[in-house]
Amino acid sequence: MEISSKRAERNLLLELKGELDHHGAKRAMEVIEQEIDAALPLRLVLDFSGVTFMDSSGIGVLLRTQRRMQCYGGSMLLRGVSAQAGRILEIAGVGRFIHMKKEKEHAIDQ
């Protein structure tokens, strides 16, 4: 899994590409935490439009990321979730706790 980042003021955009399964989740979490700790953003956008597969391991990544942002007093937005990943989030009941947008928003720095 690859993660690219873009910063604009106190906004951080992380774009994930690849498969978010148990194998990829640990490294993904490390990178996400490093990026958050470096940027200390007020708003984090996680773009999942490049995530080709996700299983329940991705739920842990999302919840831990949200908790980290809450610790810093910031917010998290999840966007670009595929139908398959969306079903997993729905089954897990996580949709209630995570702010999600289905369509890609304007670029964070525009």
Place this chain on the structure above:
Amino acid sequence: MQLINEMQLTFQSRSVNESFARCAAAGFAAQLDPTLEELGDIKTAVSEAVTNAIVHAYPDTVGKITLKGRIYEGNVLEIMVRDTGCGIADVEKARVPLFTTGGEERSGMGFTIMESFMDSLRVRSKVGRGTTVTMRKKIICRGRARG
């Protein structure tokens, strides 16, 4: 039901093999001409079952996981994931949503997701002997003949 086709492969309980297992199951299911959504369901369920075996079955060593696929008449796909690891002491408790013995990194949703994405799920386990997860899904026939 009449057995039409079957396959079996065995691999080590390494997390890098999770993707391989998903692709193998999807590749075997492809002969039933599933939709992309059905393929996604199968890959997700296999991923959960294989991940459970990798995370829980062999805590102190690397063991073997067997993935078995069968196709029965009527377009029914059966996937079996078997390990010979530590086994589950209480299967009913393990199947409760959010229950996990895997620490804070695990969501405890694996069995719930398997039940949701497949038509049926059966879990057999014996402590010290291992666990077998068997799932079935009927693939909707879309009227295309395949040789």
